[in-house]
Amino acid sequence: MIKKQFALIFLLWSSFGLNLSCSAQVAQDVKVYDWEVAKNAHPDTIYAISFEKSKLIEVPADLKRYKNVKQLNFAKNKLNDLPEFFTGFESLEVLDLTKNEFRIFPIEICQMKNLKELLVGRNEIASIPECIEYASSIEFLDIYDNPLSHVPESMMRLKKLTKIDFTGIRFNRDFQDKLKAQLPDTKLIFDSPCDCMN
Numbered sequence: 001m002i003k004k005q006f007a008l009i010f011l012l013w014s015s016f017g018l019n020l021s022c023s024a025q026v027a028q029d030v031k032v033y034d035w036e037v038a039k040n041a042h043p044d045t046i047y048a049i050s051f052e053k054s055k056l057i058e059v060p061a062d063l064k065r066y067k068n069v070k071q072l073n074f075a076k077n078k079l080n081d082l083p084e085f086f087t088g089f090e091s092l093e094v095l096d097l098t099k100n101e102f103r104i105f106p107i108e109i110c111q112m113k114n115l116k117e118l119l120v121g122r123n124e125i126a127s128i129p130e131c132i133e134y135a136s137s138i139e140f141l142d143i144y145d146n147p148l149s150h151v152p153e154s155m156m157r158l159k160k161l162t163k164i165d166f167t168g169i170r171f172n173r174d175f176q177d178k179l180k181a182q183l184p185d186t187k188l189i190f191d192s193p194c195d196c197m198n
Helices: 004-028 061-065 084-088 108-110 129-134 153-157 173-182
Strands: 049-050 069-073 094-096 117-119 140-141 163-165 187-189
Touching: 061 084, 084 108, 108 129, 129 153, 173 187
Parallel strands: 049 069, 069 094, 094 117, 117 140, 140 163, 163 187
Antiparallel strands: none
16 A cells, blocks of 8 residues: 555655646746846847847847747837847847837848747838748738838738737728738728728
């Protein structure tokens, strides 16, 4: 009887230990580092970096060494462009540029083949370029509260696109209906239609 109890305890302990290991591995894969910590670590060991509220007016040049990065958060800064080396981030999946000072959609994004989530809300972007179709893995586009007046036809060729947030942007009912027809498999989030021109 004692042997059976010991065996049961050992089995439970082993299982618990295994679960801890798995959880630690998952957590390690998504751990987000502040830049002050990341810049003192080996670049190959960092997969997610946050620059949120860092008062940046440009992207640090040293960031180009972090080739394995999957997530970058630049929310709430003063950026208005991206450096050319951004096209070298071939593993990048999530890019957050929310609440910066972009007036022109960063063209470097068009070359990011593995980007899945792009957040550019609360900027001053008036149009999305035709080249957006080359960022072919995009699943979620958050472009809320921009003075957007143009959505390119090429966006309709983003086959993996599942959701776009257009809240805070004034579109009339005809435009909303047209876009819904063109992207029937994509969840489109709009404010109530306005009585305005396209």
